[in-house]
Amino acid sequence: MAPEDHEGATSLLQSFERRFLAARALPSFPWQSLEEKLREPSGSALLLAILQKTVKHPVCVQHGPSVKYARCFLSKLIQKHEAVPTEPLDALYEALAEVLMAKESTQCHRSYLLPSGDSVTLSESTAIVSHGTTGLVTWDAALYLAEWAIENPAAFTDRTVLELGSGAGLTGLAICKACYPRAYIFSDCHAQVLEQLRGNVLLNGFSLEPHTPIDTGSTKVTVAQLDWDEVTASQLSDFQADVVIAADVLYYWEVTLSLLRVLKMLADCQRKSAPDVYVAYTVRSQDTDRAGIYWEEMPPHTGKLFAYEEHSAIVILKLMLTGRHGV
Incomplete structure (x- = not known):
């Protein structure tokens, strides 16, 4: 040949x-x-x-x-x-x-191969929308954000990362396996999503026991229930996140407003500088343009590790938090 x-x-x-x-x-x-x-x-x-x-x-x-x-x-x-x-x-x-x-x-598995030869395996619902939520499946923006993180590990290494709207957990699991954060907090609000998320964390060899390091590296992994409309500053203060990420959460105006509320609270309650915020955004409309968000678009990554739709217009926005002065 x-x-x-x-x-x-x-x-x-x-x-x-x-x-x-x-x-x-x-x-x-x-x-x-x-x-x-x-x-x-x-x-x-x-x-x-x-x-x-x-x-x-x-x-x-x-x-x-x-x-x-x-x-x-x-x-x-x-x-x-x-x-x-x-x-x-x-x-x-x-x-x-x-x-x-x-x-x-009723459950199936999707697996994503990492450059190290390791893989992230997720248990997902066979229905696209199940139990009244779309959080039980993995969306393209989560894959895109995971790829970007793997090419930019310094943004996460030895830092505390809070993920908003973790869904099935793909992005966070890839970051934990490839970028070695000090601590990683998965979060979501829907009970069924949280149940499946915990299962996926365990499926990939991580422990959720309090104050116990996971088997891979020394990252401490937790799963938190976080309702953006009800969370308090006290709850967010406990995280003291260095980095906040989210994937495909800007899909309609009300959700964008809830996200802004959470980000403002995170910036105001930090005992240190405001966290870096990265949001992977599947472009659907210009609705977020009127949100008054200060942001910059990050350069796209060069490598494509995962299989997802080529036509998806996905960008990563770095949001600027100022701490006690809003977003």
């Missing part, structure tokens, strides 16, 4: 691996590129490699996506294989038979 062909196959394999583990929509997979590769003599070997990097991946075997998703993926893979005149691959059909016999669950 020529070097350029090998590089192309490796890139294709990595794309399938990352998209499958993250359970991305099947139309987003590079199927056309796969079709071209399958016409080459090494096509069957590539299919077997894809099988090992997806359905048979060690992470997937332990914590896989939904049964329906795996079934649809294998059916599509077999369809592409059968379109090429070649010997049938028993391994593909055997894998599909195993999936067909598996029992579906």
